[in-house]
Amino acid sequence: MDQQPQDRTIWQKCWSWLYTGHTGSGGYFTYLSMKREHIWGAPVRVWRMLMRRRTSHPVPLLYVVVGGIGLLIGIAGQKTLKMRWWSAPLILLVTAWTYFFSSIWWRSVQHPTSLRTDLLAAIAPKRGARRRLRESCERFLASPLPIFGIDGEEAPELSGMSMEGEKVTHFSILYPDRGMVAILGPDTESAEVEEHLRGELISLRVNELADQAPHANDPGDCCERVISETVNLDWSDTVLTIGSDQVPGFSTSFSGHVVAFAQAKSCWVAIIARPEESLPQLRELSEAERETLASRIGIDEQQ
Known part of the structure; x- marks a missing residue:
């Protein structure tokens, strides 16, 4: 079997991260944590859940492009309209981030559970699991x-x-x-x-x-x-x-x-x-x- 090279230069990893959002070249996996979920870890779990729920996922290169365009607009605005040069890139970056973050409310076949249920699962995993089961039962009973x-x-x-x-x-x-x-x-x-x-x-x-x-x-x-x-x-x-x-x-x-x-x-x-x-x-x-x-x-x- 042919061996695929595994070593990648730092520039290749940087470009991969900018273009795809990750640096790995192989497959991906997930695992089930056996640790007890503590309440003080809820903010991190909520944030990760919201990022997973996004229907539209931006890549870092997009923010670089948006920031670059905003910088050009800001420099031009500073010379002509006397505006602060950093205001335009900041506004464009916040707008782009808000647009992609708002996709957590978009309907998607990838997320059959409601946002409310996912929030409950992130804050109280056991209660969230019970609610998911209850929703599955309700959908099964309501199916034509x-x-x-x-x-x-x-x-x-x-x-x-x-x-x-x-x-x-x-x-x-x-x-x-x-x-x-x-x-x-x-x-x-x-x-x-x-x-x-x-x-x-x-x-x-x-x-x-x-x-x-x-x-x-x-x-x-x-x-x-x-x-x-x-x-x-x-x-x-x-x-x-x-x-x-x-x-x-x-x-x-x-x-x-x-x-x-x-x-x-x-x-x-x-x-x-x-x-x-x-x-x-x-x-x-x-x-x-x-x-x-x-x-x-x-x-x-x-x-």
């Missing part, structure tokens, strides 16, 4: 997407949920012994449904290989092999039974798993059946069952 589950099975688990802003776009229902049912919004294209199922299959297969031989395969090589095997899945016509309706759809199989999806009630319904299981009949869950699922959101985090 129907919920389909496996007929004859009880006590499913909500295994995943995606949101764009305050709108729920996808959630998955897990039956540990039977498989998984995914509901995707009406704005989703069929190709996106296929890609979603492909990702689920890759995750399932990699986990199966890891369980079968934990130390036999390199995780990276194993993942790449599974990805290449799922590139060209052979989809064929099928029929899903949803309640009393026979809904036309598409199905395929991979590593023993039977996969199918169809469009029903203005949403996409997808299912991945466990190995040695045929496609089960589906039914729409009741409001009481939806509330039971919502009540279990985040239950593992609270324990």
Whole structure:
């Protein structure tokens, strides 16, 4: 494997910082602090949260350019209007900073939680986490997407949920012994449904290989092999039974798993059946069952 040079000159680092806002050339990571969050650290946490919430992120070079333009205006104004030379660059820099800082209030799919909730999480992390869970429950209950589950099975688990802003776009229902049912919004294209199922299959297969031989395969090589095997899945016509309706759809199989999806009630319904299981009949869950699922959101985090 070719070795990439890691040493960079101070000028390269300075230019990288001006142009991008950081000096690193590799990937980025975050971590979960195991330290107790003290109240006197709240101002720093609030400031960091506000900087992360900005929808528009300036780079230092932009401020240099704005300051330079302001300096030219200030020098010209000092000679013609007798104004102080530093007033123009100061006004322009404050205006630019205020504009980008105001983006914390702009609507963005990257920040589904409200500013009020994020402020509470920065000041009192435990209370903020509880409020986030409560907001997730409320959005799940208010979602117009129907919920389909496996007929004859009880006590499913909500295994995943995606949101764009305050709108729920996808959630998955897990039956540990039977498989998984995914509901995707009406704005989703069929190709996106296929890609979603492909990702689920890759995750399932990699986990199966890891369980079968934990130390036999390199995780990276194993993942790449599974990805290449799922590139060209052979989809064929099928029929899903949803309640009393026979809904036309598409199905395929991979590593023993039977996969199918169809469009029903203005949403996409997808299912991945466990190995040695045929496609089960589906039914729409009741409001009481939806509330039971919502009540279990985040239950593992609270324990």
